[in-house]
Amino acid sequence: MPEGVVPLTDRPAPPAARPARRVRPWPVLLTLLGVFAAAAVEPHLPGAADYIRSLGIVPSWALWAGATLGIAAVLASAARSVTHGAARTAVLVLSWTASVLLLWAAVGIVFDGFRAFFWVTGIPAGDFATVDWPGFLTRAVAFAATALLARSTLAFQRRSGTGCDRCGLLPGDREKSSPWLGYAAFGLAFVYPAVKYYWWAGGGIGRPDDYPEGFPVMETMLLVGGGVLSLALVSSWGLIYPSWVPFLARRKVPRLLLVACGWGLSAALLLQGLIPVFAAVNHLLGGPELPFDAGSANSWVILAVYGGWSLFGAALLGATRDYQRRTRAVCTLCGS
Numbered sequence: 001m002p003e004g005v006v007p008l009t010d011r012p013a014p015p016a017a018r019p020a021r022r023v024r025p026w027p028v029l030l031t032l033l034g035v036f037a038a039a040a041v042e043p044h045l046p047g048a049a050d051y052i053r054s055l056g057i058v059p060s061w062a063l064w065a066g067a068t069l070g071i072a073a074v075l076a077s078a079a080r081s082v083t084h085g086a087a088r089t090a091v092l093v094l095s096w097t098a099s100v101l102l103l104w105a106a107v108g109i110v111f112d113g114f115r116a117f118f119w120v121t122g123i124p125a126g127d128f129a130t131v132d133w134p135g136f137l138t139r140a141v142a143f144a145a146t147a148l149l150a151r152s153t154l155a156f157q158r159r160s161g162t163g164c165d166r167c168g169l170l171p172g173d174r175e176k177s178s179p180w181l182g183y184a185a186f187g188l189a190f191v192y193p194a195v196k197y198y199w200w201a202g203g204g205i206g207r208p209d210d211y212p213e214g215f216p217v218m219e220t221m222l223l224v225g226g227g228v229l230s231l232a233l234v235s236s237w238g239l240i241y242p243s244w245v246p247f248l249a250r251r252k253v254p255r256l257l258l259v260a261c262g263w264g265l266s267a268a269l270l271l272q273g274l275i276p277v278f279a280a281v282n283h284l285l286g287g288p289e290l291p292f293d294a295g296s297a298n299s300w301v302i303l304a305v306y307g308g309w310s311l312f313g314a315a316l317l318g319a320t321r322d323y324q325r326r327t328r329a330v331c332t333l334c335g336s
Helices: 026-044 061-077 085-106 109-121 133-159 179-188 191-200 217-232 255-273 275-284 297-327
Strands: none
Touching (some): 026 061, 061 085, 061 133, 085 133, 085 255, 109 133, 109 255, 133 255, 179 217, 191 217, 191 297, 217 297, 255 275, 255 297, 275 297
16 A cells, blocks of 8 residues: 555544534624625725726625625524524525525625735835725624625534434435545645736747746645645545655544635635626626736736636535545444
8 A cells, every 4th residue: 555545444433422502693684784884884995906896896785785684584594493494505505595695795705815914014015015094803703704604504504404303414426425525626726826827838828928937835825725635624644644744644534624724725716716607797787897818818817817716716625525524423323
């Protein structure tokens, strides 16, 4: 057997699960109310720099509609009469629609994070060191609401489904595995860096006029980190550190480390990758023209880069969920 690979029979057994706690609606409701508050005070706060809304990506109504539908969904999911049938389906549709709208409103928060990094560190970045602090606040609250509402929706979906009342799994669910998701994420991790390597090597298709000549360091870090994470989620060394890892060889990999990294990177990739999709939807709904010409070299680069991010994020998200299911604690109610 190759060095560093742990046989399936030697993998550590998952621990017994603690009693499940019901997801309380109050944190979600308070965060959704915080969305209203942030949206209301944003126009009155100093330091605004409109580098997101001017692109026509997010309609003004998305934030308000997402928060309103979210509150309705959370309140409805707390009722005992909506745990089955058409009522359950309606609540799930309402909840996921609200989550998508809130995610739409949070688009641009990754740009905010990078701009804040350059602003704090003082690294020369020109206009990219300018931060829209009021908008950043609103997008941060919207993203927090998206995460909490999605978690609450998944909990409702689990406890109202046909699986175990505690863990939501059906017999045999733990053994189901989709390793192709991790391998697909690994392959998709190369798409964006490949474009930057092409430009660095002198390629001119879709290349910006002001593109720097330096080696794409950040893109290489994303490639290495994202590729290693993708493979770890579907490999035995995502459970036990292989023998070639200094100081940690043969020790158990913290489950929370991979889960947190998987969810975090997936969210960032999807937030970035869905920007052209959201912009196109907004245009179809009567919004401004798209900031690129269809069929141009620039549009093909946008399709490759942002499409690669979207697919990478979706595949990584699926691999993370699969890893969570396979490594979760054994349910004390059903034994799954």
